[in-house]
Amino acid sequence: MSQSPWQPISPPKPPRPAKEPLTRDRIVDAAMRLIVEHGYDAVSMRKIAQELGTGPASLYAHVASKSELNQLLVDRAAAQMKLGGRPDPGRWQEQLKDYMREMLRVMRANPGVARAAIGQVPLGEQALLGNEKLLGILKAGNLPDQAAAWAADLIPLYVTAVAFEETVQNASAWTPEDVARFVGEMRAYFEGLPAERFPLTVALASALTAGTGHDERFEFALSVITAGLAAMAED
Amino acid sequence: MSQSPWQPISPPKPPRPAKEPLTRDRIVDAAMRLIVEHGYDAVSMRKIAQELGTGPASLYAHVASKSELNQLLVDRAAAQMKLGGRPDPGRWQEQLKDYMREMLRVMRANPGVARAAIGQVPLGEQALLGNEKLLGILKAGNLPDQAAAWAADLIPLYVTAVAFEETVQNASAWTPEDVARFVGEMRAYFEGLPAERFPLTVALASALTAGTGHDERFEFALSVITAGLAAMAED
DNA sequence: ACCTGAACACCGTTCAAGT
């Protein structure tokens, strides 16, 4: 019954077992699929497990907690950032804006990741590579070390907050028409406020409700931040 | 048996019923107590109900949903903002910074509210009064209408994101020593990264981990935003 | 009109037991 000793080759096995073993990567894959397709709230340990044909308890052999899973998701998304060319002192301001635009693009392409990212120190490899690139641009702009470091904190925080805000709004499955109607109602609401107490809100009602859903508001913020940082460059 | 017509005073009732009736205000009071004492995650419809000696279903007669409750909490906190004097073109930049500092102070005094506020259009009366004040300061700085309006979007979003980030960190019940240790470990981690791939992260390790827990990082952001806006003032 | 108990359809995490 014992195996013959001169049989060095392991007996033929099915090349792939019917059920692939659980791995960290397969878990993150499944979570990424869920978060992109159905948003942050649709990602639960139970749903991920179901997607993988197992129970929630099985995941904990590979992932310590949901919070660790969030970190892994953030790093997966960070890997999608196209970081462009070398930092160039001659056009660092435009490079900085492009970096922020690219970061927002990736977060939009991965809805729910912003929610997972907010309030987390990014320590994953891909996130750190992005940060390194950002620091390069800021130093190309001649910012002092401390200013560059704090700017590298401010910038991702702001972009993440914008992306998160958008996903909260998109979560309600509104059509563009619904959004347009809501913006119209908001404008009418501002215009109808008592002008003695809310003079500027009434007067600026149309400016306050402009640029929603477009990128104008974001572009404005890019200009503010870039100009503010430029004022801090060493000469 | 019928009441005599010359009895104009209603029959003596117990001055207060043993159980006060549920009201929107009492619900928000209880939620505010919970959120300030135990953080956002401790606020559930069930816990609020328990606090009020009833069941969760009873709340829905006065509050449509948890999201509506969040809006009410945000407005409660907004009422605590001290809005200071009149907008003054001579010192609008300092007033703007004070506004942001005051907003952060209130959010810190009401942990969890930042989490409730993020991604919500503030339409409550108190929140709108704050916004009106902010617009006044921005217009005192001679910003064009559209710039003032978008700045009034950018500023609360940033301050809320900072406050939210802090509450996420504070949620883990870390002592100041724990935080100090974590910051030290992070710095060591940055310093130990491969210098070929992460030259700036390694070189700036101490700047990157400076100012945590203090207000220096926030003050830096105030300067950037204020300087950036000043560059957009009409002359 | 307001309140309630009970239920529905979910969560993240733990743990003893299996292979």
Add this chain to the structure above:
DNA sequence: ACCTGAACACCGTTCAAGT
């Protein structure tokens, strides 16, 4: 070593039934 079923201690919301 890895996986599993079952349980623990929770969620937000709905609804028929009571007062």
